[in-house]
Amino acid sequence: MSITGFSSPWWFLLLLVVGAVVAGYVLAMRARRRRTMRFANLELLERVAPRGQGWSKHVPAALLIVSLLLLTFALAGPTAEQKVPRNRATVMLVVDVSLSMEATDVEPTRLKAAQEAARSFAQGLTPGVNLGLISFAGTATVLVAPTTERQGVVRAIDNLKLAQSTATGEGIFAAIQSIDSFSAVVGGADGPPPARIVLMTDGKQTVPQDEYAPRGAFTAAGIAKQKQIPVSTISFGTSHGTVEIEGKQVPVEVDDASMREIARLSGGDFYKAASAEELKRVYESLGEQIGYETKNVDASKPWVVLGTIVLIGAAGSSLFLGQRLP
The missing domain is CATH 3.40.50.410 (von Willebrand factor, type A domain)
Incomplete structure (x- = not known):
């Protein structure tokens, strides 16, 4: 689909909110890491800390951010030429x-x-x-x-x-x-x-x-x-x-x-x-x-559908990997 413009481009201001969410998530991860490192017994920490997640623990948050980007794009009202x-x-x-x-x-x-x-x-x-x-x-x-x-x-x-x-x-x-x-x-x-x-x-x-x-x-x-x-x-x-x-x-x-x-x-x-x-x-x-x-004509529907699917994926991966919603 070839996007020719946006009917409500001011909705892109929400990208500032999305950026703030990303920054908040990064800061929260760093604060959590600092609190975790306060354990004096590292051998005990290795036994009680969950193993095998690595980068996968960030998947729900990443999907959530992507869904917010897609939905923001949809709210901006993309238009496309159509006969x-x-x-x-x-x-x-x-x-x-x-x-x-x-x-x-x-x-x-x-x-x-x-x-x-x-x-x-x-x-x-x-x-x-x-x-x-x-x-x-x-x-x-x-x-x-x-x-x-x-x-x-x-x-x-x-x-x-x-x-x-x-x-x-x-x-x-x-x-x-x-x-x-x-x-x-x-x-x-x-x-x-x-x-x-x-x-x-x-x-x-x-x-x-x-x-x-x-x-x-x-x-x-x-x-x-x-x-x-x-x-x-x-x-x-x-x-x-x-x-x-x-x-x-x-x-x-x-x-x-x-x-x-x-x-x-x-x-x-x-x-x-x-x-x-x-x-x-x-x-x-x-x-x-x-x-x-x-x-x-309005071309926002595919972006709404894709954003919603990714949001559902974020919720599902969070429940599967962390037994909680993001």
């Missing part, structure tokens, strides 16, 4: 359903691989996370508002349908609006829960073409930054994907640069996934980050 499930958070999963998602460079298609990975992501999130779902192509649609009920999200993921165009900015704006609406309802005295947008897309924004336009992706990312809603972007697909449009094979190369910029502008993270397995790993990593947080 605990979040009990309040909001996540909007924003999925691209433009026609480019029909490409088969990721088997069986980009969309089906994305659906499977998103389904696992939704089912694996910790219960305290409110998850919502948005799909976007030429426009964005809020399919599921943030909720801790996962079945509705999973059903919506299974029913995703392809459409024309890619309005990435609209997807981000819709997610921001959903988060704001949800936060206004559940904020409470502690304020709104921390929120994040997970954006999964495979291509460049086409509506509008300028990503810095008022409804563009970069503009939306900047607003997300202002609202402290980081956007984790997943660029999904390969550089050699194609789809058939009106009998022609049209290349649909992923746009890593734009996804990386959206993540940077919003204060989020960028991920690259060129296969179904890579996408699953990305979602697993995001699920771990979103669903859990690292907190300093």
